[in-house]
Amino acid sequence: MSERELRERIAMHGKSIYDRGLTGGSSGNISVRLPDGMLVTPTNCCLGNLDADAITKLDQNGNRVAGDKPSKEAFLHHSMYKSRPTGQAIVHLHSTYSVAVSCLEGLDTSDVLPPITAYYVMRVGTLPLIPYFAPGDEKLAEAVEQAAKVAHAVLLSNHGPVVSGKSLDDAVYATEELEETAKLFLMLRNERTRFLSDDQVNQLRERFAN
Ligand SMILES: O=C(O)[C@@H](O)C(=O)COP(=O)(O)O
Numbered sequence: 001m002s003e004r005e006l007r008e009r010i011a012m013h014g015k016s017i018y019d020r021g022l023t024g025g026s027s028g029n030i031s032v033r034l035p036d037g038m039l040v041t042p043t044n045c046c047l048g049n050l051d052a053d054a055i056t057k058l059d060q061n062g063n064r065v066a067g068d069k070p071s072k073e074a075f076l077h078h079s080m081y082k083s084r085p086t087g088q089a090i091v092h093l094h095s096t097y098s099v100a101v102s103c104l105e106g107l108d109t110s111d112v113l114p115p116i117t118a119y120y121v122m123r124v125g126t127l128p129l130i131p132y133f134a135p136g137d138e139k140l141a142e143a144v145e146q147a148a149k150v151a152h153a154v155l156l157s158n159h160g161p162v163v164s165g166k167s168l169d170d171a172v173y174a175t176e177e178l179e180e181t182a183k184l185f186l187m188l189r190n191e192r193t194r195f196l197s198d199d200q201v202n203q204l205r206e207r208f209a210n
């Protein structure tokens with residue numbers, strides 16, 4: 001895809017995400033890796049109203065070469081790309097159910113959500129919980145870089161998900177699946193639930209490795 005097409009695709013996904021209430025106001029950010037840097041949404045912009053030409057282009061050192069002032073999480077995206085060599089895009093949202101889960105006590109911090117459905121295992125798999133740091137804190141980027149060595153999706157405590165994918169479409173779809181699974185998790189919290197077995201999960205992981 002050309003840079004122009006990628007810019008338009010970021011704007012298209014941003015609008016779709018915003019219109020469905022998956023992130024509100026000016027929350028969330030999206031990036032796509034380029035051979036010579038990355039495209040990232042500008043800071044304080046509404047994902048529902050992105051101007052493709054204003055999307056920021058950063059070089060490999062994080063210097064702005066085009067577009068508006070970048071997201072304050074641009075260096076977090078940069079850190080995640082370092083740990084995910086096959087990652088081509090990253091999506092960060094304040095999707096309500098995922099954020100709700102990120103605020104719960106007593107989570108398994110190595111893998112927050114249980115294997116409720118096959119599609120969750122296929123699209124997301126493992127979801128480490130990152131300790132709380134303020135948005136834009138460099139320590140947040142360092143923590144994500146470490147966790148992203150073993151998982152392509154992470155959940156920021158009291159904040160929201162950050163998901164990388166082999167394409168922008170993949171990153172968006174995985175973030176949406178994470179949100180649906182967070183919703184199911186909360187719905188099922190007080191129910192006796194049959195999760196997928198270890199064997200079922202391992203079979204899915206072998207067939208659909210991320
Ligand atoms: O939660 C935050 O402040 C950021 O993580 C965020 O979602 C939006 O920040 P910008 O991309 O700088 O607008």
Ligand SMILES: [Zn+2]
Pocket residue numbers: 027028092093094135159160
């Ligand atoms: Zn955020």
